[in-house]
Amino acid sequence: xxxxxxxxxxxxxxxxxxxxxxxxxxxxxxxxxxxxxxxxxxxxxxxxxxxxxxxxxxxxxxxxxxxxxxxxxxxxxxxxxxxxxxxxxxxxxxxxxxxxxxxxxxxxxxxxxxx
Amino acid sequence: xxxxxxxxxxxxxxxxxxxxxxxxxxxxxxxxxxxxxxxxxxxxxxxxxxxxxxxxxxxxxxxxxxxxxxxxxxxxxxxxxxxxxxxxxxxxxxxxxxxxxxxxxxxxx
Numbered sequence: 270x271x272x273x274x275x276x277x278x279x280x281x282x283x284x285x286x287x288x289x290x291x292x293x294x295x296x297x298x299x300x301x302x303x304x305x306x307x308x309x310x311x312x313x314x315x316x317x318x319x320x321x322x323x324x325x326x327x328x329x330x331x332x333x334x335x336x337x338x339x340x341x342x343x344x345x346x347x348x349x350x351x352x353x354x355x356x357x358x359x360x361x362x363x364x365x366x367x368x369x370x371x372x373x374x375x376x377x378x379x380x381x382x383x384x
Numbered sequence: 385x386x387x388x389x390x391x392x393x394x395x396x397x398x399x400x401x402x403x404x405x406x407x408x409x410x411x412x413x414x415x416x417x418x419x420x421x422x423x424x425x426x427x428x429x430x431x432x433x434x435x436x437x438x439x440x441x442x443x444x445x446x447x448x449x450x451x452x453x454x455x456x457x458x459x460x461x462x463x464x465x466x467x468x469x470x471x472x473x474x475x476x477x478x479x480x481x482x483x484x485x486x487x488x489x490x491x492x493x
Binding site: 310311312314317325357359370371372373374375376377378380 | 415416418425426427428429430433471475480481483484485486
């Protein structure tokens with residue numbers, strides 16, 4: 270069983286909807302990540318939070334808005350998405366985001382479909 | 385040169401075979417490396433971390449060659465359940481983890 274929990278597992282939404290993806294970890298990790306993965310491609314980093322502060326935004330469109338309410342929770346707010354945003358969204362956590370890089374542990378993802 | 389490069393495969397091997405994958409990385413200052421396995425439509429799962437010359441865990445051995453900037457993953461006595469995509473991961477010069485495109489392994493009876 271994964272120690273990083275993501276909800277919902279599946280989400281279908283229209284282009285005008287607003288929804289949120291949620292991620293929770295109780296491993297005491299201080300770094301949390303959002304990735305996007307398309308079929309047959311590797312995960313692409315979107316955001317990194319380190320000690321509850323946004324440290325990396327990989328030039329992600331503003332229709333994706335991350336939020337880290339506390340050290341265990343990470344949200345991804347979605348608004349006005351496009352069909353090409355349909356993908357598997359993965360949350361991950363690691364001990365910290367410092368050097369050397371530590372292993373990241375992934376949740377089982379939210380499969381998002383935009384109609 | 386891509387930051388992390390892998391042969392996409394597929395590698396088709398019979399049960400019981402030994403198979404090895406290589407992965408090259410571009411950041412010579414990288415200190416830590418990882419192999420993940422990913423099953424179809426599932427999340428990546430950490431298989432092995434490599435911080436020094438290598439690591440061994442049961443049938444799996446990872447080796448690091450810093451001079452040539454590659455890491456390898458060796459799987460001995462392949463099982464049907466080993467069929468998956470194996471992702472090589474290394475940090476870039478900003479400490480972000482970069483995923484290779486993955487190597488697909490198919491083990492057949």
